[in-house]
Amino acid sequence: MSVEENREIRPVRKKRKLRWGRLVFVLLVLAVLLTGAFWGTVWIYDNFINPPKVDVVGASDKITQNEKLNKRINILLLGIDDGDSDAAPDEPKRTDAMMLASFDPGDNKVALLSLPRDTKVQIPGRAGWDKLNAAYAYGGVMMAKQTVANLxxxxxxxxxxxxxxxxxxxxxxxxxxxxxxxxxxxxEDPYADLFIDIKHGYQHLDGKRAGEYVRFRKDELGDIGRVQRQQKFMKAAAAQIFNIDTVTKIPALFSTVDRHVETDMNTLTMIKAANSFKLFGDEKVKSGMLYGNFDDTEGISYWATSREEVQKSLDEIGIPYMKDDEDEQE
Known part of the structure; x- marks a missing residue:
């Protein structure tokens, strides 16, 4: 067979026509993937490689720059209860609960210090004495941070x-x-739409009844008794949250947190804190309440504390602070 005849028998391949619809779809998918990869990289960079800088709040530069004090992660926890506030919806709210959570990521130690909302303090920029829970109402989160840092x-x-x-x-x-x-x-308080009726003994508390338990303060100890109950409940709740049975509920928990919780912590910091917090109930976890006494000498009911009582409170649960002699030496 000649070369010419062989060429005639060989089938001729037809060029496929490029369908623009298919090309557009591929380009769109590629664009989505690249966009996702880009923002994923940005998220990882912002949260892990170069997390956003949050200014440390302290009573002085010596405190904010002290290496020993800043080895721990100190987080101010603020609870707002709109249903338990006399303020109008558009007015600043007072905090209903305040607590300092201190984490040691290296040793997985956790310390919780409850701060009674009636604690007698001086709020920056205001004359005279105020209650601690007024700091947020007067100046938001930063004022609350500064007031607690000073205290x-x-x-x-x-x-x-x-x-x-x-x-x-x-x-x-x-x-x-x-x-x-x-x-x-x-x-019972019909004006605040609040009705509490919880019996003594072992109880299974759902969200509504748990909220009633931690808010109850109509007894001889008032707000101090409520602070003690809040700590007791937090320990029981934390043990339940980190139970293996709740692992499948983590996505729903994150969704709830995203809707109702405001924070300046980045993802990496939250992971570090959670890693320590999961040991709640372990001997490495300590909790306490700010020492003090009831004081109504000025016609207003305060929880009055002193520098010695503040230091005793911190010493007992292992939260380092700037001591007076250290401040004088530097």
């Missing part, structure tokens, strides 16, 4: 602001909390 002489690195809706939703998501209620609790 305790510790650096405040971050804050978490939570409303009670988040508290109730989280407790419901984890299936409630089993707790020993130390006494009968009954209180």
């Amino acid at each position: 305790l002489q510790v650096p405040i690195h971050y804050y978490v602001l939570v409303d009670w809706r988040a508290f109730i939703d989280v407790i419901d998501l984890i299936g409630g909390v089993d707790l020993y209620v130390e006494k009968d609790m009954y209180y």
Whole structure:
């Protein structure tokens, strides 16, 4: 067979026509993938490689720059309860609960210091004495941070602001909390749409009843008794949250947190804190309340504390602070 005949028999390949619809689809998918990769890289860079800088708040530069004090992560926890406030919806709210959570990421130690909302303090820029829970109403998160930093002489690195809706939703998501209620609790306030009726003994508290338990203060100890109950409940709830049975509920928990919680912590810091916090109930976790006494000598009910009582409170749970002699030496 000649070369010419062989060429005639060989099939001729037809060129495929490029379909523009298919090309556009491929380009769109590629664009989405590249965009996702780009923003994913940005997220990783911002949160892990070069997280955004949050200014440390302290009573002085010596505190904010002290290496020993800043080895820990100090977070100011603020609870807002719109349903338990006399303020109008558009008015600044006072904090209903305040707590300093101090984490040691290296040793996985956690310390929690409850701060009674009636604690007698001097709020920066205001004359005379005020209650601690007024700091947020007067100047928002930064004023609350500064007031607590001045009171305790510790650096405040971050804050978490939570409303009670988040508290109730989280407790419901984890299936409630089993707790020993130390006494009968009954209180009714139709003006605040609040009705509390919890019996003494072991109880399974859902979100609504848990909220009633931690807010109850109509007894001889008032707000101090409520602070003690909040700490007791937090320990029981934390043990439940980090139970293996709640792992599948983590996405829903994050969704609730995203809707109801405000914070300046980045993802990496939250992971570090959670890694320590999961040891709640372990001997490495300590909790306490700011020492003080009831004081109504000025016609207003305060929780009055002193520098010695503040230092005793911090020493007992292992939160480092700037001591008076250290401040004088530097």
